[in-house]
Amino acid sequence: MNDIRKKLAEDWLAVDRDHVWHPYSAIGNDAPVYPVREAHGVRLVLEDGRELIDGMASWWAAIHGYNHPVLNAALKEQADSMAHVMFGGLTHRPAVELSALLVDITPEPLQSVFLCDSGSVAMEAAMKMAFQYWNDRGRPGKNRLLSLRGGYHGDTFGAMGVCDPVNGMHHFFSHMLPGHHFAPVPEAGFDDTDVEADVAALEELLVAHHGEIAALVLEPVLQGAGGMRAYSPAYLRRARELCDRYEVLLVADEIATGFGRTGELFACQHAGIAPDIMALGKALTGGYMTLAAVLTTPEVSATISGGDPGLFMHGPTFMGNPLACRVARASIDRLLAGDWQANVRRIEAGLAHGLAPARPLAQVHDVRTLGAVGVIELAEGVDTTGLQQGLVDRGVWVRPFGRLVYVMPPFVMDDADLGRLTAAMVDAVAALPAG
Numbered sequence: 001m002n003d004i005r006k007k008l009a010e011d012w013l014a015v016d017r018d019h020v021w022h023p024y025s026a027i028g029n030d031a032p033v034y035p036v037r038e039a040h041g042v043r044l045v046l047e048d049g050r051e052l053i054d055g056m057a058s059w060w061a062a063i064h065g066y067n068h069p070v071l072n073a074a075l076k077e078q079a080d081s082m083a084h085v086m087f088g089g090l091t092h093r094p095a096v097e098l099s100a101l102l103v104d105i106t107p108e109p110l111q112s113v114f115l116c117d118s119g120s121v122a123m124e125a126a127m128k129m130a131f132q133y134w135n136d137r138g139r140p141g142k143n144r145l146l147s148l149r150g151g152y153h154g155d156t157f158g159a160m161g162v163c164d165p166v167n168g169m170h171h172f173f174s175h176m177l178p179g180h181h182f183a184p185v186p187e188a189g190f191d192d193t194d195v196e197a198d199v200a201a202l203e204e205l206l207v208a209h210h211g212e213i214a215a216l217v218l219e220p221v222l223q224g225a226g227g228m229r230a231y232s233p234a235y236l237r238r239a240r241e242l243c244d245r246y247e248v249l250l251v252a253d254e255i256a257t258g259f260g261r262t263g264e265l266f267a268c269q270h271a272g273i274a275p276d277i278m279a280l281g282k283a284l285t286g287g288y289m290t291l292a293a294v295l296t297t298p299e300v301s302a303t304i305s306g307g308d309p310g311l312f313m314h315g316p317t318f319m320g321n322p323l324a325c326r327v328a329r330a331s332i333d334r335l336l337a338g339d340w341q342a343n344v345r346r347i348e349a350g351l352a353h354g355l356a357p358a359r360p361l362a363q364v365h366d367v368r369t370l371g372a373v374g375v376i377e378l379a380e381g382v383d384t385t386g387l388q389q390g391l392v393d394r395g396v397w398v399r400p401f402g403r404l405v406y407v408m409p410p411f412v413m414d415d416a417d418l419g420r421l422t423a424a425m426v427d428a429v430a431a432l433p434a435g
């Protein structure tokens with residue numbers, strides 16, 4: 001037996017610690033990872049039998065909870081006929097039926113679908129589409145992007161280039177990234193209607209640089225991993241108008257916000273706008289498989305298809321994976337079959353009610369909710385590992401990030417569990433040292 005097999009047999013968590021990378025992790029350090037044995041409904045069951053109420057939906061994805069019988073059945077049925085075939089030169093019903101469904105439920109101008117592996121890859125494809133479009137319109141100089149400070153769009157090189165240059169988790173690589181343009185974080189909050197100052201700042205950049213800007217890239221209405229901040233739909237509406245005026249495409253990154261999370265099926269709908277390109281991921285498969293999609297308009301797809309080389313230049317090995325497509329369709333059908341909007345409103349009310357007691361705490365700077373997203377922003381940075389442990393000790397799975405203690409629970413969480421989740425968050429925050 002070689003060493004690692006022996007080690008695995010004796011202590012598999014030591015193998016995890018010494019050999020396996022986790023997101024943004026180090027090899028060989030003692031930052032705790034909690035071993036999960038199984039997951040069902042809104043509960044994660046740890047190896048030692050403890051059950052945690054899941055506030056994260058595995059990072060926005062598991063909207064129906066875990067181990068869902070309908071999604072399980074879809075996946076098993078598909079596995080029995082075809083787990084995967086290449087998508088180059090072949091096609092299959094799971095991909096085409098999912099694509100038709102996405103065209104049907106997204107804003108009307110979005111008519112063509114590119115299926116790919118993950119959110120970051122979807123953003124790569126979205127940005128390539130924008131560049132190819134302008135190149136094929138005879139404007140190759142439009143080879144820069146405009147994005148918003150406070151944004152997060154993924155970890156691949158192209159996506160890193162449009163994340164917040166300071167807080168976007170990628171400053172280590174900043175000298176290797178293309179110099180894109182960044183507009184300030186929109187200050188007007190979700191309920192504010194006066195967006196003139198924010199719009200003026202955006203327009204100033206477009207006036208100066210529109211000749212080289214292919215697209216404005218943003219997370220509509222809610223900036224997620226870059227700060228968990230909601231901004232005014234009026235800003236988004238005006239941004240759409242500015243894009244049209246200055247001949248810039250609008251790329252909506254709905255990877256986190258899509259599929260009902262903010263209270264509309266897609267966050268663009270808060271503003272009644274349609275982007276030129278939309279990226280979806282995360283909840284697309286109900287959290288079962290990695291899959292993402294990029295949708296665009298006939299104007300963009302016809303220009304690329306009629307240009308040089310007349311092809312969209314991207315094609316991952318696992319494009320259109322049948323298992324992922326089939327479970328995605330089951331997840332979306334499931335979502336649309338129920339009154340998901342009333343359910344998200346119920347969760348929003350539960351989060352607002354449950355997190356309100358955190359507001360007066362000395363440790364807390366702000367408490368905010370939008371749709372099925374609840375955030376406690378702490379006044380100061382804390383030991384997130386200790387806070388995480390405190391939350392686990394209180395029976396909930398919440399992964400604090402920087403000064404943010406935030407949740408986006410599965411939509412199936414009932415009021416009792418929502419009450420337990422929010423009470424544990426408030427209690428854990430109240431136990432932090434004040435000031």
Ligand SMILES: Cc1ncc(COP(=O)(O)O)c(C=O)c1O
Pocket residue numbers: 118119120121123152153154155219224225253254255256257281282
């Ligand atoms: C808005 C947004 N865009 C893109 C991504 C990247 O998606 P993935 O982690 O699937 O690559 C994320 C992930 O958190 C995200 O929140």
